[in-house]
Amino acid sequence: MSATLLGAAQDPAITADFSEDTIWVWLVKAVVILVFLLTSVLMAIWFERKVVARMQIRPGPNVHGPFGLLQSLADAMKLLLKEDITVKAADKVIYLLAPMISVFCALLTFAVIPFGPSVTVLGVTTPLQLTDLPVATLYVLACASVGVYGIVLGGWSSGSTYPLLGSVRSTAQVISYELAMGLSLVSVFIMAGSMSTSQIVDSQRPLWWAIPLAPAFVIYVISMIGETNRLPFDLPEAEGELVSGYMTEYSSMKFAWFFLAEYINMINVSAIATTLFLGGWRAPWPLSAINDGMLNTGWWPVLWFLAKMWLFMFLFVWVRGTLLRLRYDQFMKLGWKVLIPAALAWVVMVAVVQGIRQFVDVDLTTLIIGLVVAAAVVIGITFLIPDKPRAAADDGVRDGPFDPFEGGYPVPPLPGQQLPPSARRLARAARTTVAPDTDHHDTEVQRG
Amino acid sequence: MTALGAAGSPVAASPVAASLATAVADTGRTGTGEATLFWVLAPIMVLAALGLLFARKAIHAAMCVVLVMVSLAFLYVAQDAPFLGVVQVVVYTGAVMMLFLFVLMLVGVDASDSLVETIRGQRWLGLLFGVGLAVLLVGVVTRVTYPAPVGLAEANAASNPVGVARLIFGDFVFAFEVVGVLLVTAALGALVLTHRQRLVRKVGQRELARRRVAGLGKTEADRDAVERKGIAPLPAPGVYARTNAMDVPALDPQGRPIEQSVSRVLRVRGQERELEAVGVVPGPATGPVAGQLPAGPASPGLHLEAGEDGGADRHAPTPQAGAPGETAGPATPITTGRGPEVVP
Structure with a gap:
């Protein structure tokens, strides 16, 4: 396409060397990525079900194949063979187009993800990456933002209320969380001095960005869960309220496409988080020191990359198994009033630090230590400010007699209080002594 | 506009440009790959742009614009402006168009544009100005010359984003700041205009x-x-053998309709259906209505004076519990359109 994509003169912003790549190499890489993503999705579904099951103390899928590994394959086959229903009220073209957009855009991201450094296969030396752009990370954001069209159009074209509500929610959600996500990535761009993924991985040689840019990392992790519509941010498909949101009216393969896109997107954002914050394919610290960085060469990096990526996948499942869905207004408040201002403030801070480094000759370590000390001093001073006197905490101990409607509530007896004998029981006891054999008494006893 | 503007350059395309890698900057010519891309994308873009004009549904028009935008982004990337191309998708397709879609979505699937003229003479004026614009464009495009572009290689020497950044934050920093101020002003204006003073406490x-x-x-x-x-939560509407809809009330244990089970909106509009209309005969209308607490001095069982019976205010008969292993059956005989149901 462009000079950059067609393997022209090496762009100065890109570290990976694609000069030996031919059209066959691209083709092989593209097919490998496709196969990798599809098998990863099958694995991810099994993984999620198994891990969530363990968290809920049950075995999870364990019938089909070893450890139930073939369960998702069986589910996929079932979906393929199901009847494909097109709703009568649907806008046919867009109804069909929507899941396609979703899957297509989800598949695009991995083109710029580096799996490892250059390796030599059959005499061809090539990086383990399909391509790289000077704007690779922006390209990923672009793919994600076009992918949302799938959800939005799917919800609208179904011509039904729940999907429409799901897609309206999804639009608002993605727009607000994409801002926080983009801003958290900006600090990585500033520190790495590049938006190319291979260059960003290369810039993490001394230190992974997750450590110095921890706030950005946290913001990214939160917004990536929001971006992929996963619990606790799965409001577009909230089962309890919207049946399953934008995909309510979809069935068979079209539904499977949405499903596929959701899981590929999870893998995508995990891979981005790995590449930008956790050193990409670089070996973790004690391992990277072995034998003069032997584990950072050849095929080893693929292992580290996949391990880190699946760490994030585990995080997704863990969060899903632990947290409850947010209410919509709380969710929006979190996005607009917490994440975006925090991300903005952090970007400004990083920019100031980088500016100081540009114009003043200060060692980064000294600078960071100075900033940490300054922050510690500020935090220390805030401890010296006396707290506002708060109302004494209610320890729940009561001295007086039991008031069943304390504070206007029907309440149980609190510590220190005694439940008075039941009025009904007293009355019954009185009656029993007077007239032991009444019909009424029998039914009361049975009910009691 | 861009499609027309770029249309001239492939004329200069030469098959001699053997190397795909030849950048536009070096020769002033378009590579074969780029020419192919252009001739594939240009008709699509023109068709999509026409689709915007002639689509009946607003969403279809919006999708046509998206198609034009994405194709335009491809062309930008092909012309060695990857930053512009990607930002085009992120900002215009991902954010601006999405906001448009957000509003359009609230128009139903089967809604078409109204063709009634709201401003008198609008069509003729529109046609007039359209023709004027067309004449102007044709005039400009036919007289334009296409000199060989120079300096792209130098501009992109330190990679494209760096080159763009130097221009924006160096040569054009003032214009950039002015645009920034304008946007902030617009955002603040929107906030002020939509701000609502809270009359009652939240x-x-x-x-x-x-x-x-x-x-x-x-x-x-x-x-x-x-x-x-x-x-x-409020009770759900009724589910019966022959109807399962929002507008039919559910039955309480005594077989009487629960008014609250039908959405308040439907009740206010008078769209609630009677139980008889769906072939269900409600139970006798005595006793308290389920879903509402009895209007006693307090809730039963909470404030009891000595000697008072908590079960006394249950006026309606409670069905007898069945023997273990059997269901008790309905309290009142159910009569459907086919006649009374017989409990086996």
Whole structure:
């Protein structure tokens, strides 16, 4: 396409060397990525079900194949063979187009993800990456933002209320969380001095960005869960309220496409988080020191990359198994009033630090230590400010007699209080002594 | 516009440009790859642009614009402006068009544009100006010359984003800041215009929950609107053999319709269906209506004086419990359109 994509003169912003790549190499890489993503999705579904099951103390899928590994394959086959229903009220073209957009855009991201450094296969030396752009990370954001069209159009074209509500929610959600996500990535761009993924991985040689840019990392992790519509941010498909949101009216393969896109997107954002914050394919610290960085060469990096990526996948499942869905207004408040201002403030801070480094000759370590000390001093001073006197905490101990409607509530007896004998029981006891054999008494006893 | 503007360059395309890698900058010519891309994308873009004009549904028009935008982004990337191309997709397709879509979505699937003229003479004026614009464009495009572009290699020497950044934050920093100020002003203006002074205190979820629970200790007459809602969700509408719809009330254990089970909107509009209309005969209309607490001094069983029987205010007969292993059956005989149901 462009000079950059067609393997022209090496762009100065890109570290990976694609000069030996031919059209066959691209083709092989593209097919490998496709196969990798599809098998990863099958694995991810099994993984999620198994891990969530363990968290809920049950075995999870364990019938089909070893450890139930073939369960998702069986589910996929079932979906393929199901009847494909097109709703009568649907806008046919867009109804069909929507899941396609979703899957297509989800598949695009991995083109710029580096799996490892250059390796030599059959005499061809090539990086383990399909391509790289000077704007690779922006390209990923672009793919994600076009992918949302799938959800939005799917919800609208179904011509039904729940999907429409799901897609309206999804639009608002993605727009607000994409801002926080983009801003958290900006600090990585500033520190790495590049938006190319291979260059960003290369810039993490001394230190992974997750450590110095921890706030950005946290913001990214939160917004990536929001971006992929996963619990606790799965409001577009909230089962309890919207049946399953934008995909309510979809069935068979079209539904499977949405499903596929959701899981590929999870893998995508995990891979981005790995590449930008956790050193990409670089070996973790004690391992990277072995034998003069032997584990950072050849095929080893693929292992580290996949391990880190699946760490994030585990995080997704863990969060899903632990947290409850947010209410919509709380969710929006979190996005607009917490994440975006925090991300903005952090970007400004990083920019100031980088500016100081540009114009003043200060060692980064000294600078960071100075900033940490300054922050510690500020935090220390805030401890010296006396707290506002708060109302004494209610320890729940009561001295007086039991008031069943304390504070206007029907309440149980609190510590220190005694439940008075039941009025009904007293009355019954009185009656029993007077007239032991009444019909009424029998039914009361049975009910009691 | 861009399609027309770029249309001239492939004329200069030469098959001699053997190397795909030859950048436009070096020769002033378009590579074969780029020419192919252009001739594939240009017709698509023109068709999509026409689709914008002639599509009946607003969403179809919006999708046509998206197609044009994405194709334009491809062309930008092909012309060695990857930053512009990607930002085009992120900003215009991902954010601006998405906001448009957000509004358009609230128009239903089967809604078409109204073709009624709201401004008199609008069509003729539109046609006039359209023709004027066309004449102007044709005039400009036919007289334009295409000199060989120079300096792209130098501009992109330190990679494309760096080159763009130097231009924006170096040569054009003032213009950039002015645009920034304009955008901030617009955002603030929108905030000010949509700001609403709160007339009453905001009642939060916690306080609402407190009041609803507290309302349980009051009599029906003393409860306000919030307290009357109770703590449990409203009952769902009825599901019967021959109907399962929002507008038919459910039955309480005594076989009487529960008014609250039908959406308030439907009730206010008078769209609620009677039970008889769906072939269900409701039970006798005596006793308290389910879903509402009895209007006693307090809720049963909470405030009992000595000797008072908690079950006394249950006027309606409670069905007898069946023997273990058997169901008790309905309290009142159910009569459908086919006649009374016989309990086996």
